[in-house]
Amino acid sequence: MARTRDAEVTGPASRARIIGAAITLFAANGYPGTSLIAVARAAGISQSGLLHHFPDKEVLLTGVLAEMDRQTLESVDADREYEGPALVRAFDIIEAIVARNQQNRELIKLVHVGIFNTDNAPEAARVWAQERLHRMRTDLSGLIEQAVSAGEARADVDPAALASVIIxxxxxxxEQWLIDDSFDMVSAIRGLTDILRRDLLSSSP
Known part of the structure; x- marks a missing residue:
């Protein structure tokens, strides 16, 4: 029984260490330039231990991408009750995501540099990127359309176009922040959302 309990504790912990090490190495060296041996070494686990959780590098990448999605959802805080019109809620969510991203440089570098800086991006990454973009565009344009339909936002707003511009x-x-880490992208996105709140809402929230 003790061994079972130990496995239940160490299994998730080992998996988390492996994913954390993979994020760091993929971001620093790119996906093609990172070996499973290097990830295992950085995670403080044997290669066979790593392969127990992730049988190949693309499966490991899938785990990393799932962790990125988890952190994005955590930043949005699905249980939080956002107040105000749908468009205001959308802007609150956007600001929350950018604020979370600014606290995790490795994940952002991973997306912009570590995976997609090559024509040989793995299929799992391409599928994830396409699905993530589609989901973001659909969710955001849906909130904007909801605001327009409710009369909370100007009737001439194009939800799909505005969602694409925000993304x-x-x-x-x-990209600017990765070049210059002193750049405050949270203040920048709030500058945009403040303008949109002022210009698009039918009345002040």
């Missing part, structure tokens, strides 16, 4: 802005701010 592009977030990506551009992250």
């Amino acid at each position: 592009a802005t977030i990506s551009g701010l992250e």
